[in-house]
Amino acid sequence: MKPRVDYTLYLCTDRDLMTTDSIEEAVELAIKGGATVVQLREKDCSGREFLEIAHSVKEVTDAYEIPLIINDRIDIALAVDADGVHLGQKDIPAVTARELLGQDKIIGVSAYNAELALQAQKDGADYIGVGDVFGTSTKADTHHVSIEELTKIRNAVKIPMVAIGGVNHGNVEKLQGTGVDGVAVISAVIGAKDITAAAEQMADKLEGIKR
Amino acid sequence: MKPRVDYTLYLCTDRDLMTTDSIEEAVELAIKGGATVVQLREKDCSGREFLEIAHSVKEVTDAYEIPLIINDRIDIALAVDADGVHLGQKDIPAVTARELLGQDKIIGVSAYNAELALQAQKDGADYIGVGDVFGTSTKADTHHVSIEELTKIRNAVKIPMVAIGGVNHGNVEKLQGTGVDGVAVISAVIGAKDITAAAEQMADKLEGIKR
Numbered sequence: 001m002k003p004r005v006d007y008t009l010y011l012c013t014d015r016d017l018m019t020t021d022s023i024e025e026a027v028e029l030a031i032k033g034g035a036t037v038v039q040l041r042e043k044d045c046s047g048r049e050f051l052e053i054a055h056s057v058k059e060v061t062d063a064y065e066i067p068l069i070i071n072d073r074i075d076i077a078l079a080v081d082a083d084g085v086h087l088g089q090k091d092i093p094a095v096t097a098r099e100l101l102g103q104d105k106i107i108g109v110s111a112y113n114a115e116l117a118l119q120a121q122k123d124g125a126d127y128i129g130v131g132d133v134f135g136t137s138t139k140a141d142t143h144h145v146s147i148e149e150l151t152k153i154r155n156a157v158k159i160p161m162v163a164i165g166g167v168n169h170g171n172v173e174k175l176q177g178t179g180v181d182g183v184a185v186i187s188a189v190i191g192a193k194d195i196t197a198a199a200e201q202m203a204d205k206l207e208g209i210k211r
Numbered sequence: 212m213k214p215r216v217d218y219t220l221y222l223c224t225d226r227d228l229m230t231t232d233s234i235e236e237a238v239e240l241a242i243k244g245g246a247t248v249v250q251l252r253e254k255d256c257s258g259r260e261f262l263e264i265a266h267s268v269k270e271v272t273d274a275y276e277i278p279l280i281i282n283d284r285i286d287i288a289l290a291v292d293a294d295g296v297h298l299g300q301k302d303i304p305a306v307t308a309r310e311l312l313g314q315d316k317i318i319g320v321s322a323y324n325a326e327l328a329l330q331a332q333k334d335g336a337d338y339i340g341v342g343d344v345f346g347t348s349t350k351a352d353t354h355h356v357s358i359e360e361l362t363k364i365r366n367a368v369k370i371p372m373v374a375i376g377g378v379n380h381g382n383v384e385k386l387q388g389t390g391v392d393g394v395a396v397i398s399a400v401i402g403a404k405d406i407t408a409a410a411e412q413m414a415d416k417l418e419g420i421k422r
Contacts, residue, residue, distance in 0.1 A: 046302065047283060047301065047302040047303045048300075048301050048302055048303060048304065049301070051303055051304075051307065072258060073284075073286065074286035074289075075284065075285035075286040075289070075311060076303070078285075078286070078311055079303065079307050079310070079311060089259075090257035090259050090260070091257065091259055092258045092259060092262055092286060092287070092290065093262075096262065096290050099290070100286060100290060
């Protein structure tokens with residue numbers, strides 16, 4: 001059965017930004033602080049390395065019963081029996097992903113306008129990741145999404161929506177009233193000296209923001 | 212059922228080297244000249260683009276009843292129902308690939324010494340790609356494999372073996388007596404002005420070389 005996902009504090013990994021030696025450690029510390037879902041996003045590594053990391057991280061997420069989402073590589077998600085995949089607009093389309101993954105897996109799709117969000121919903125996506133909301137340094141080739149556009153997208157679709165892109169403790173409150181189901185964080189959490197504390201503080205702020 | 216593959220003239224694609232406008236056209240011309248199996252190898256493109264190219268190329272290979280092998284991305288192979296995958300030493304391991312693909316698909320593994328070749332055979336690979344035999348400009352991070360080592364690998368394993376790496380019309384005869392089941396060609400065929408003629412000439416030479 002498809003897991004119910006709490007998207008409130010959606011942690012994305014990035015080895016280049018984390019303050020720990022291992023991804024497993026960063027993920028565990030973030031979960032202890034309140035991360036509710038984890039996306040493994042490793043762009044610059046081989047398939048074999050990605051698979052090995054996915055196996056190790058899944059041991060952590062399983063231990064805490066936190067869903068694990070794999071970025072882009074459906075084959076890696078299948079190989080480690082992850083809870084789902086997250087797909088960008090240049091990745092394999094959601095419809096094809098659904099055929100490969102079946103009905104019990106989570107499929108997330110990146111969308112930066114209402115049209116793409118509606119298409120994702122139509123294609124069977126379980127949630128959308130919307131951004132770049134605050135400007136991010138972790139991805140090239142991003143589209144800025146204003147708070148106004150974010151609200152418009154929220155009103156256009158029924159599936160859960162996660163805001164992504166440069167979200168940190170200083171700007172997260174700007175999302176108040178947009179109806180987001182959660183925020184995706186990278187450097188604001190895994191780039192912090194105290195990852196658990198950073199996650200806790202972000203989770204606290206999100207309690208007040210979510211509708 | 213797993214297709215029987217004739218590995219004699221194993222065509223690898225590379226958009227940067229081909230003389231045609233489209234990969235589909237290059238593949239069709241090479242098949243007309245005698246290519247017996249096609250591997251789609253596109254490293255610098257998105258998952259979505261790779262999927263689209265794979266769909267288009269499969270229409271061509273299906274029309275000529277030539278097996279289509281996908282490099283690295285098992286999810287793409289599954290999505291287009293390709294005949295198999297080719298895996299490098301840094302890709303998802305063959306054992307995992309077999310779990311995802313089942314018994315009816317071809318799995319090829321790159322090996323540059325007898326130990327890796329034996330491991331690939333043990334892991335259920337259907338064939339091995341051995342090289343770099345003559346020095347290639349199309350891949351970084353390659354290992355040179357001498358004719359002596361190639362013969363040693365041939366004697367170590369039972370599964371079919373394809374020599375790869377800089378094979379062209381001028382050097383292919385050096386493979387005489389090594390017991391290779393075929394050669395993988397890229398630029399020597401798809402980089403030729405007349406792709407069909409280049410494939411024909413290579414196929415002719417290979418007739419004399421194969422044991």
